[in-house]
Amino acid sequence: MKRIFIAVVALLATTNLYALDSLAVQAIKPLASPIVVDTLTTDNPSLSVLLFNDGTWRYVQSATIEQDTTVFSRYWDTENISAYRTLSIDSLPKSVAINLVDSLKNYRYPYIGRITSRYGIRHRRAHNGVDIALKVGDTICSAFDGRVRFSKATDTGYGTLVIIRHDNGIETYHGHLSARLVEEGDRVVAGQPIALGGNSGRSTGPHLHFETRYYGQSFDPERLINFHTGELRRDHFLLKKGYFSIYSKYSQDFNAEAERETAEKRENALSAEKRYYKVRKGDYLGLIAKRNHTTVSAICRLNGIKPTTTLQIGRVLRVK
Numbered sequence: 001m002k003r004i005f006i007a008v009v010a011l012l013a014t015t016n017l018y019a020l021d022s023l024a025v026q027a028i029k030p031l032a033s034p035i036v037v038d039t040l041t042t043d044n045p046s047l048s049v050l051l052f053n054d055g056t057w058r059y060v061q062s063a064t065i066e067q068d069t070t071v072f073s074r075y076w077d078t079e080n081i082s083a084y085r086t087l088s089i090d091s092l093p094k095s096v097a098i099n100l101v102d103s104l105k106n107y108r109y110p111y112i113g114r115i116t117s118r119y120g121i122r123h124r125r126a127h128n129g130v131d132i133a134l135k136v137g138d139t140i141c142s143a144f145d146g147r148v149r150f151s152k153a154t155d156t157g158y159g160t161l162v163i164i165r166h167d168n169g170i171e172t173y174h175g176h177l178s179a180r181l182v183e184e185g186d187r188v189v190a191g192q193p194i195a196l197g198g199n200s201g202r203s204t205g206p207h208l209h210f211e212t213r214y215y216g217q218s219f220d221p222e223r224l225i226n227f228h229t230g231e232l233r234r235d236h237f238l239l240k241k242g243y244f245s246i247y248s249k250y251s252q253d254f255n256a257e258a259e260r261e262t263a264e265k266r267e268n269a270l271s272a273e274k275r276y277y278k279v280r281k282g283d284y285l286g287l288i289a290k291r292n293h294t295t296v297s298a299i300c301r302l303n304g305i306k307p308t309t310t311l312q313i314g315r316v317l318r319v320k
Contacts, residue, residue: 050189071169072147075215078184081150081161084216089244092215098168098237100144100224105167108191109230110143110174111208119220119249126246128218129173129211132227134197136178136206142188143172143225151180158209159201162194175209176201219243222250275320279311292319 040049051057077083101107117131146166153160158175162182165171178198188194199206212221223243226233242248277288285296285307296307302318311317 071167072165076149076165078150081154081156081158081163082216083149087215089217089241092217092241092244095238095240096214098170098214098239099235100168100232100237101235105145106190107144107232108141109225109227110172110210111138111140111197112227112230113208115227116207118251119218119222120246128213128246129175129209130221130227132208132210134206134208136196136198138197139193140174140177140195140197140208142190142192142194144168144170145189146187148182148184148186148188148194151183151186153180153200157202159203160195160198161201164188164194169214171213173209173211173213175211176203176207214239214244217244218246220248220250274318277317277319279313279315279317281313283311283313285309285311288317288319294319 037053038051040051049057075083075087099105111132111134113132113134115130116133117127119130120127142164144164144166146164148162149165149171150161150163158173160175160177160180162174162177162180163171164174174195176198177195177200179196180194181196182188182192182194197206197208203209210221211218212224213219219239220243221227224233224237225231275292277292279288285299289296289299299305299317299319300307300309302320
């Protein structure tokens with residue numbers, strides 16, 4: 001470990017953190033079960049470096065910078081499960097764009113297992129998350145970087161519960177636990193073990209009850225995570241107000257979203273194929289067609305002109 005620590009210090013001493021290649025930073029993946037052994041400051045006050053017990057490391061936003069945001073100050077409540085009791089859903093925007101991961105924000109699946117109950121109405125009651133089968137004592141990890149807002153054994157249906165408010169504003173609930181590995185106020189990173197699975201609270205068997213909420217409003221966690229593979233469905237998520245309805249499930253919207261994604265890809269491909277040409281002095285349609293490996297008739301069709309049309313200098317023609 002001493003040799004690893006010296007190597008990282010030497011790397012930092014010779015690296016301009018402001019000029020880091022973002023691709024190199026993105027390549028650093030969180031550990032399956034990381035244990036932070038040390039934290040290093042850098043020349044950039046917004047970044048620090050975490051050293052893990054197997055010698056790997058990655059950049060994170062420093063706690064000092066985090067304290068300057070309102071994510072961990074507004075509606076911060078460590079005693080009550082719901083921190084947004086006074087906030088009306090009417091005050092929330094119709095949609096909000098959320099960056100789930102980037103060169104600094106990381107992700108790790110909380111637990112991969114068989115889903116036994118999905119988001120929606122169950123037994124005539126709202127089921128605000130997904131239930132994932134596990135064995136008592138299985139490790140549960142934080143999905144994103146964040147701070148623990150609530151960590152208690154409750155007398156509610158959740159049983160022992162850990163709630164993490166993440167840097168992106170989303171809160172994740174982890175219920176029916178057998179043990180808590182973090183306390184209120186603890187800073188956690190994606191992939192860090194936060195609890196052990198259990199059977200506490202209103203539960204018919206060992207499982208993880210996992211919820212995703214934004215400003216107190218639940219939405220289907222499957223919109224973010226593919227629990228069969230553990231993969232994040234997208235890096236950037238457009239959270240729509242309509243998703244807060246208990247009747248709005250990812251499975252219902254999947255075909256429409258897939259069709260939209262396919263249409264967008266097709267449109268982007270067509271846009272990439274389009275080519276334009278600005279008319280210069282001395283140009284004529286035959287010369288322009290030759291330069292762009294096309295035909296006069298094709299240029300006329302794309303621009304709604306005739307072969308005899310007089311070309312004005314500076315006019316932009318679509319050539320493909």
